[in-house]
Amino acid sequence: MGFIGGVNGLDVFLSRSRIMSVGSVPVCLAAMVFFIKEEGWHYSFLLCCVLPLIAAYLGVRGAREIRTGLAATGLALAVATLPLTFVLASLEGA
Template structure:
């Protein structure tokens, strides 16, 4: 079964999804520490601590089981974590 016209494209997509979802964990944890110390945002504690770990799990599990939908869900969750924390922080400040 080919994905995007070739068999190596699926492996490339799964690898990139895994790397991006796992690399979002230290970025979000660092942002969480900054947000709490500088701005006092408390919603970022919940979002930046829990969601990147779930995204990393989905990315690793999607690559291991060769499931593109699971890897894409992990990637989408990893990408959406910081903007979602900014939105909740703006709601908290209002």
């Protein structure tokens, strides 16, 4: 099972999913600060604050306990946070 770069290995998968889930926290916070001037972004701000922290926690814990399901869930939450935030913001603005 190759993840990114075609390297096979559980350690590589766990470390990359941990890094990507922890890296999503500053990205989502920066997007939240960038869009703070928009009106009607109430629940999407909450989503942008909470989901990256949960994803980072799951990614770090999954890598520490060598649980691929936890690490993959953290990675999926980290990747899905910004699209979910934008969809919710567009629904709130309508």
